[in-house]
Amino acid sequence: xxxxxxxxxxxxxxxxxxxxxxxxxxxxxxxxxxxxxxxxxxxxxxxxxxxxxxxxxxxxxxxxxxxxxxxxxxxxxxxxxxxxxxxxxxxxxxxxxxxxxxxxxxxxxxxxxxxxxxxxxxxxxxxxxxxxxxxxxxxxxxxxxxxxxxxxxxxxxxxxxxxxxxxxxxxxxxxxxxxxxxxxxxxxxxxxxxxxxxxxxxxxxxxxxxxxxxxxxxxxxxxxxxxxxxxxxxxxxxxxxxxxxxxxxxxxxxxxxxxxxxxxxxxxx
Amino acid sequence: xxxxxxxxxxxxxxxxxxxxxxxxxxxxxxxxxxxxxxxxxxxxxxxxxxxxxxxxxxxxxxxxxxxxxxxxxxxxxxxxxxxxxxxxxxxxxxxxxxxxxxxxxxxxxxxxxxxxxxxxxxxxxxxxxxxxxxxxxxxxxxxxxxxxxxxxxxxxxxxxxxxxxxxxxxxxxxxxxxxxxxxxxxxxxxxxxxxxxxxxxxxxxxxxxxxxxxxxxxxxxxxxxxxxxxxxxxxxxxxxxxxxxxxxxxxxxxxxxxxxxxxxxxxxxxxxxxxxxxxxxxxxxxxxx
Numbered sequence: 001x002x003x004x005x006x007x008x009x010x011x012x013x014x015x016x017x018x019x020x021x022x023x024x025x026x027x028x029x030x031x032x033x034x035x036x037x038x039x040x041x042x043x044x045x046x047x048x049x050x051x052x053x054x055x056x057x058x059x060x061x062x063x064x065x066x067x068x069x070x071x072x073x074x075x076x077x078x079x080x081x082x083x084x085x086x087x088x089x090x091x092x093x094x095x096x097x098x099x100x101x102x103x104x105x106x107x108x109x110x111x112x113x114x115x116x117x118x119x120x121x122x123x124x125x126x127x128x129x130x131x132x133x134x135x136x137x138x139x140x141x142x143x144x145x146x147x148x149x150x151x152x153x154x155x156x157x158x159x160x161x162x163x164x165x166x167x168x169x170x171x172x173x174x175x176x177x178x179x180x181x182x183x184x185x186x187x188x189x190x191x192x193x194x195x196x197x198x199x200x201x202x203x204x205x206x207x208x209x210x211x212x213x214x215x216x217x218x219x220x221x222x223x224x225x226x227x228x229x230x231x232x233x234x235x236x237x238x239x240x241x242x243x244x245x246x247x248x249x250x251x252x253x254x255x256x257x258x259x260x261x262x263x264x265x266x267x268x269x
Numbered sequence: 270x271x272x273x274x275x276x277x278x279x280x281x282x283x284x285x286x287x288x289x290x291x292x293x294x295x296x297x298x299x300x301x302x303x304x305x306x307x308x309x310x311x312x313x314x315x316x317x318x319x320x321x322x323x324x325x326x327x328x329x330x331x332x333x334x335x336x337x338x339x340x341x342x343x344x345x346x347x348x349x350x351x352x353x354x355x356x357x358x359x360x361x362x363x364x365x366x367x368x369x370x371x372x373x374x375x376x377x378x379x380x381x382x383x384x385x386x387x388x389x390x391x392x393x394x395x396x397x398x399x400x401x402x403x404x405x406x407x408x409x410x411x412x413x414x415x416x417x418x419x420x421x422x423x424x425x426x427x428x429x430x431x432x433x434x435x436x437x438x439x440x441x442x443x444x445x446x447x448x449x450x451x452x453x454x455x456x457x458x459x460x461x462x463x464x465x466x467x468x469x470x471x472x473x474x475x476x477x478x479x480x481x482x483x484x485x486x487x488x489x490x491x492x493x494x495x496x497x498x499x500x501x502x503x504x505x506x507x508x509x510x511x512x513x514x515x516x517x518x519x520x521x522x523x524x525x526x527x528x529x530x531x532x533x534x535x536x537x538x539x540x541x542x543x544x545x546x547x548x549x550x551x552x553x554x555x556x557x558x
Contacts, residue, residue: 012365016372019430023379025398026387038396079283086279098280105291107543109491111512112536113294115301115519115529119308120294139286169275198380200494201512205520216382220498223386234390241383252378 023245030238037235048239052222056236058243060211061218066247067130068203068214069196072137076196077189080140081181084147085173089159099148105141111201118205128209136206137196143188150184151177190255197248215244295536301529308523320530330531332506333514336421340510341489344425349481351429352436357470359437360444370441374434381431385498388427389414417507420500424508427495432488436481443477444470483546487539511535 017024029037036043052058086092087099117136118127126132154177162172178185203214213221219240223232302320306313324330355373359366376384391398392413400410413419447470455465493512496502502509502517509517515535519528 009365009368012369016369019372020375022387022391022398023376023384026390029390079286083280083283086276090276090279092273092276095276095280098284101292102283102287105287107540108291108295109487109536109539111491111493111515112298112532113291114515115525115532116294116297117290118520119297119301119525135286136290139283139290141287144283169279173279194378198382200382200497201516204497205516216380219380219386220382223389223498232390232393234396237386238390241386244380244383248378248380249375252375 026238027242029235030242032235034233034235038231048235049243051236052240052243056218056222056240057210057213058215058218058240061213061215062243062247064130064212065197065215068133069193071130071134072196073189073193075134075138076140076143076192077185079138080143080188081147081178081185082173083144084151085177087144087148088151089156102141102144105139106145114201114205117202121206127206128212130212132206133203133212133214136202137199140188140192143192146188147181147184150181154180186255190251193251194248219244298529298532298536301525302533303530304526306525308525313526316526320526321534324527324530324534329506329509329514333509333511336506336508337490337492337510340421340425340428340492340508341486343421344428345482345485345489347425348429348433348436348485349478352433352440352481353471353474353478355433356437356440356444357466360441370434370437373437376431377433377435379431381494382498384427384431385495388423388430388495389499392423414500415504417504420504420508424492424495424499427499428489428492432485436485439481440474440477443474447473479546483542487542490535490539490542 030048031044031046033043033045033047083102087095087102113136121127121132121135126135158176158180159172162176167175198216199214200216200220203217204220207213207217219237222240223237301313303315303317304313305316305320359370390396394400394410394412394415397413399413403409403411411419413423451469451473452465455469491512492510493516496508496510496513497516500508502513511531512535515528515531518524518531522528
């Protein structure tokens with residue numbers, strides 16, 4: 001890296017803050033009392049967070065989001081890794097066709113399955129359950145495709161040595177492939193988690209029971225069903241919005257490099 | 270025997286969930302699109318292509334198609350041009366470029382609903398940030414989200430603000446793949462900056478541009494969250510994009526047949542776009558490393 005020009009660095013910092021100012025300002029509003037906010041005065045309070053969590057159930061929504069995104073990630077990455085291993089290491093009858101069907105899902109817009117998934121989950125009584133939120137989101141063709149490419153780059157001699165020592169396929173996958181693909185698996189797990197965390201249209205249609213709302217649905221409802229009479233209670237809404245942004249933001253700051261590497265690996269080979 | 274089964278066992282969980290929640294639903298949509306059903310009535314009679322005819326002769330569909338196309342045509346070039354300019358500035362490694370990259374990338378991983386809510390406030394008439402700034406400049410209040418012309422531009426702005434960071438990161442990776450010697454040679458020849466950008470950078474990041482162009486167009490045709498939160502398709506249908514219309518028909522009116530017909534039409538449109546993209550990329554891009 002070149003030595004830093006402090007003037008440029010300062011300018012960059014200001015530009016970045018300006019760019020993010022709407023979000024930063026919304027966090028600021030979330031600490032204002034409603035009266036002070038509408039009167040244009042200052043009045044610090046934590047009350048909005050108290051109300052969002054207590055009165056408006058956001059602790060529950062946070063828990064729901066964690067459960068749903070966590071399980072979708074766990075199952076999604078497991079299924080994708082297993083399939084990627086088979087596609088990378090075995091040639092089997094129908095293998096190319098199945099791989100083609102997996103890759104083709106990248107071109108298929110998800111809204112086509114919205115109504116049918118709603119109807120079939122309604123039929124088996126899984127609307128308004130965690131399972132109903134989770135199941136349609138588990139298959140991830142992109143992760144399977146991406147991991148298959150990555151696994152193909154791992155020397156096959158390593159597998160063969162393990163098979164010589166009497167290892168079973170599952171052991172080879174778990175002891176050799178998975179540890180060696182850790183960065184790729186981590187990137188994809190992160191990608192699945194974030195996609196699911198922010199997912200909106202499916203939870204919107206699949207869940208009517210308030211106790212199963214994810215953060216996204218809870219926040220959209222809170223904003224749309226104005227709690228203040230006619231006026232939106234902006235400090236309350238911004239507290240809820242901050243609760244929704246925060247977990248992913250912290251995660252992002254921890255793993256920025258992984259994530260950026262992951263998405264660029266996917267786009268530019 | 271078991272050895273032969275092994276790969277099938279490994280792919281089974283993924284293939285079953287893809288079949289159940291992606292491929293069978295496509296067939297189900299086709300089937301539902303030629304029936305009339307409101308989710309409650311006991312039977313769903315076959316009505317042929319009536320749902321399609323109704324849609325194609327309705328004002329909503331053409332309005333929606335027009336609005337969505339407008340959104341895509343206006344927002345995608347804007348995003349890509351801005352992203353390429355910023356990326357070519359930020360491509361050099363330094364602390365301040367890393368800082369800015371982080372700030373610009375952040376919105377693309379942040380909750381879309383939160384961003385839609387925050388910008389609903391930014392553009393709200395009475396207490397919003399933009400009108401407050403206009404106020405201090407002595408200008409009057411603008412009804413951003415209530416004005417049929419401005420509302421679409423607000424959505425384009427919000428979408429650009431959110432997604433541009435992703436484009437920038439991809440462009441930076443593309444720019445870093447361009448061999449330095451080319452720039453060195455150009456500077457020996459005394460090439461001016463704009464000239465170098467035009468003659469070397471632009472053609473060499475073409476593969477990246479095509480990639481981003483296609484995914485952003487496909488994405489633009491599926492925009493829903495910001496519409497649903499910020500405008501509900503209004504005012505007067507000015508931001509009623511295709512997926513929003515699908516949601517309204519399918520899950521507000523519960524007209525399953527017409528909703529499915531719309532889903533099938535949108536599906537055909539998007540798959541055609543995706544296929545077109547692979548054709549174009551196959552033919553026109555020579556610079557792939």
